[in-house]
Amino acid sequence: MTALDLSSPVAVVGTGTMGQGIAQVALVAGHPVRLYDAVADRAREAAAAIGARLDRLVEKDRLTAAERDAARARLTPVDDLAGLAGCALVVEAVLERLDVKQELFRALEGIVGEDCLLATNTSSLSVTAIGGALRNPGRFVGLHFFNPAPLLPLVEVVSGFATDVTSATRAYETARVWGKTPVACADTPGFIVNRIARPFYAEAFAVYEAQGADPATIDAVLRESGGFRMGAFELTDLIGQDVNESVTHSVWQSFFQDVRFTPSLAQRRLVESGRLGRKTGQGWYDYRDGADRAEPHTAEKHQPPAYVVAEGDLGPASELLAMIREAGIQVREEEEDHGTRLVLPGEGQLALADGQTSVEFRDVVYFDLALDYRKATRIALSASQDTSPQALSEAIGLFQALGKDVSVIGDVPGMIVARTVARIVDLAHDAVAKGVATEEDIDTAMRLGVNYPLGPFEWSRRLGRSWACSLLDDLHQRDPSGRYAPSLALYRHSYATEKREGAS
Numbered sequence: 001m002t003a004l005d006l007s008s009p010v011a012v013v014g015t016g017t018m019g020q021g022i023a024q025v026a027l028v029a030g031h032p033v034r035l036y037d038a039v040a041d042r043a044r045e046a047a048a049a050i051g052a053r054l055d056r057l058v059e060k061d062r063l064t065a066a067e068r069d070a071a072r073a074r075l076t077p078v079d080d081l082a083g084l085a086g087c088a089l090v091v092e093a094v095l096e097r098l099d100v101k102q103e104l105f106r107a108l109e110g111i112v113g114e115d116c117l118l119a120t121n122t123s124s125l126s127v128t129a130i131g132g133a134l135r136n137p138g139r140f141v142g143l144h145f146f147n148p149a150p151l152l153p154l155v156e157v158v159s160g161f162a163t164d165v166t167s168a169t170r171a172y173e174t175a176r177v178w179g180k181t182p183v184a185c186a187d188t189p190g191f192i193v194n195r196i197a198r199p200f201y202a203e204a205f206a207v208y209e210a211q212g213a214d215p216a217t218i219d220a221v222l223r224e225s226g227g228f229r230m231g232a233f234e235l236t237d238l239i240g241q242d243v244n245e246s247v248t249h250s251v252w253q254s255f256f257q258d259v260r261f262t263p264s265l266a267q268r269r270l271v272e273s274g275r276l277g278r279k280t281g282q283g284w285y286d287y288r289d290g291a292d293r294a295e296p297h298t299a300e301k302h303q304p305p306a307y308v309v310a311e312g313d314l315g316p317a318s319e320l321l322a323m324i325r326e327a328g329i330q331v332r333e334e335e336e337d338h339g340t341r342l343v344l345p346g347e348g349q350l351a352l353a354d355g356q357t358s359v360e361f362r363d364v365v366y367f368d369l370a371l372d373y374r375k376a377t378r379i380a381l382s383a384s385q386d387t388s389p390q391a392l393s394e395a396i397g398l399f400q401a402l403g404k405d406v407s408v409i410g411d412v413p414g415m416i417v418a419r420t421v422a423r424i425v426d427l428a429h430d431a432v433a434k435g436v437a438t439e440e441d442i443d444t445a446m447r448l449g450v451n452y453p454l455g456p457f458e459w460s461r462r463l464g465r466s467w468a469c470s471l472l473d474d475l476h477q478r479d480p481s482g483r484y485a486p487s488l489a490l491y492r493h494s495y496a497t498e499k500r501e502g503a504s
Contacts, residue, residue, distance in 0.1 A: 003174040004031070004174045005087055006030035007034075009068060009086060009088060010025070010026040010032070010034070010091070010092050011035075011036065011085060012079045012090075013081075013093070013094060013104060015037040015045070015046035019035075019149070019383065021150050021205065022145055022148065023046070023075070024149070025145070025178050026091075026178065027071045027075055028057075028150075028351050029045055029164060029179065032075075032076070034075060034077075035047055035078065036079075036081060041406065042248070043078065043461070044077045050075060051072055051075070053150075055073065058117055073213070074125075076450065082223050085113075088115070089324050091119075091143055092104055092120050093204050096124055101122065102129075102132075102133035103133075105118055105131075112287055117141040117167055117170060118140045119140070119143070120141075120142055120143070121145055122142060122190075123144055123194060123247065124190075124194070124247055124250040124251075126189075126211075126254070127158045128161040129144040131160045131163065137160065137162035140162070142159075142160070142187065144157075144158060146449055150405055152181055152448070153181045153448050154182075155175040155181070155183070156182075156192055157185070157202060158187050159185070163187075172184060175479055176283055181448055183445045185437040186436050188246070189221055189251045189254030189255055190251040190434045191436075192441065192445040192449070194247055195427065196249060196487070198251060199239075199424050199427065200450075201232045201236060202235065202261075203420040204232035204416070204420070205266055207409070209266050211410060212410035214297065215233035215285065216297075217297045217407050217409065218233065219232065219401065220407065220415055221296075221407055221409075223342075224377045224405070225370045225376045225377075225379055226369070226417035227454075229453075232286040234284070236267070236276035237284055237287075238277060240277050241283055242493055245271050248261065248263045248267075259483045260423075260483055264458045270283065270284070286304070287380045295488065296378075297400055297408065298405045298436050299405075299407070300407065301400065302396040304329060304400065305345050305346075307329055307331070308350075309333075309334060309335065310333045311343060315352065315463075315464060315467065316463045319373045323402050324401075341364070344391060344398070348363040348387070348388060348389075348394060349363060351365075351367070352366070353367065353413075353415040353417075355475040356478075357478065363391040365381055366382040367379055367382075367415075367421060368415040370419040379399045379404045380408075380415055380416055381399070382408075382411055382412055383395075383411065385411075411432050413479075421463070422475075423472070424457060425460045426468055426486055427456075428457060429490045429493055430490070432489065442455060445456055461503065469486045469491060469493070469494035472484050
């Protein structure tokens with residue numbers, strides 16, 4: 001079934017930020033749009049606000065004056081649900097309560113025609129559960145837009161247990177015609193983005209709770225080494241700590257308190273204290289006038305080593321050898337494969353984060369994963385209290401010679417970027433294996449929905465397809481709670497890869 005005809009009226013119920021945004025998207029695409037809100041006069045106020053945004057689009061040359069005037073003429077606030085009769089699509093963006101949404105859609109069933117598509121913009125509730133209250137749940141679908149809806153391209157098209165394929169296809173094609181990038185997914189807690197993004201926040205908070213590093217340092221490493229647009233602490237301050245924690249808690253509860261999705265106690269305390277982020281002036285950071293800006297820990301200048309000895313293949317960090325040579329530091333390569341480390345002149349060793357700790361090995365300094373070691377501007381190092389000062393000094397000096405700021409964090413297994421990426425990759429494989437979405441749609445969703453530099457599967461291919469499983473295995477040995485246990489899907493993927501490589 002094709003997309004809705006542009007002459008077909010679209011209704012939006014609930015005229016808060018998301019409702020207004022969705023209405024604007026449908027309006028600019030060319031549909032007549034009707035607005036309804038249960039609060040008196042709210043729909044008219046929303047229509048005026050949308051009109052003001054259309055004016056700004058004209059000022060920015062994104063709409064012509066004629067297009068704006070035509071759009072305004074197609075926008076109609078209505079005083080009761082009966083005014084939505086004859087609509088081809090109704091999208092709700094009301095309070096995130098199951099009973100409220102079910103009651104609304106039951107009422108709509110008695111008003112709209114049998115061929116009207118019904119959609120929810122829920123981000124945390126089950127599409128199946130909402131649709132379960134309907135006489136005809138086959139026409140019910142999730143259309144999860146991201147805020148701000150007019151700007152962000154991603155729309156998750158969620159099929160509930162009873163959603164007809166034709167309904168999901170029509171919703172998908174309609175979103176595409178509206179200029180959005182739709183991805184199809186099954187009805188699972190968090191859908192794609194909010195399910196797979198949980199480790200980005202959870203691992204940053206876990207490093208903080210283990211006193212491995214402060215928020216400013218963790219954020220800087222995620223940005224400047226991991227390539228993420230924002231760090232976890234600054235991003236949750238922007239989202240709102242209460243909002244972010246609520247999503248995390250909802251996903252955790254919906255997965256029957258699966259340890260992989262356990263909320264952060266530190267974030268809970270932040271919410272309880274009323275420090276909700278930018279909107280309250282304080283969160284992980286202080287946004288009040290005159291407050292000092294939190295800066296990441298950056299090591300003072302150290303002398304680089306005269307040479308390093310390369311033992312084995314550095315895998316995802318192999319580009320470092322060329323960079324070290326270019327910096328004028330001699331690289332001696334051992335003919336035999338003794339490991340995957342760089343040996344420093346003082347006999348200390350540098351190794352890529354692998355889920356183990358520095359305290360387990362004599363004078364091993366771990367360095368974190370980078371999206372691109374050439375482009376990275378900061379590298380995190382991890383050392384234990386028993387690491388010799390010479391080994392740490394030579395490791396710091398080496399990366400400084402490559403033009404990097406260096407942040408030394410505590411002896412945290414998997415460090416910051418490495419453990420985060422490994423867990424994201426694992427959840428992505430698990431989601432595909434359970435029929436949530438395709439690899440392509442997951443990669444698209446994570447790039448467009450939360451601005452990840454790479455999709456999980458693209459990242460996995462670049463790192464080596466057994467890399468994440470190996471790191472998580474190491475982490476699981478040190479924390480056997482189940483939080484880091486690789487999924488069966490990732491195990492199968494890694495084992496099949498190893499068999500193919502061994503046979504080639």
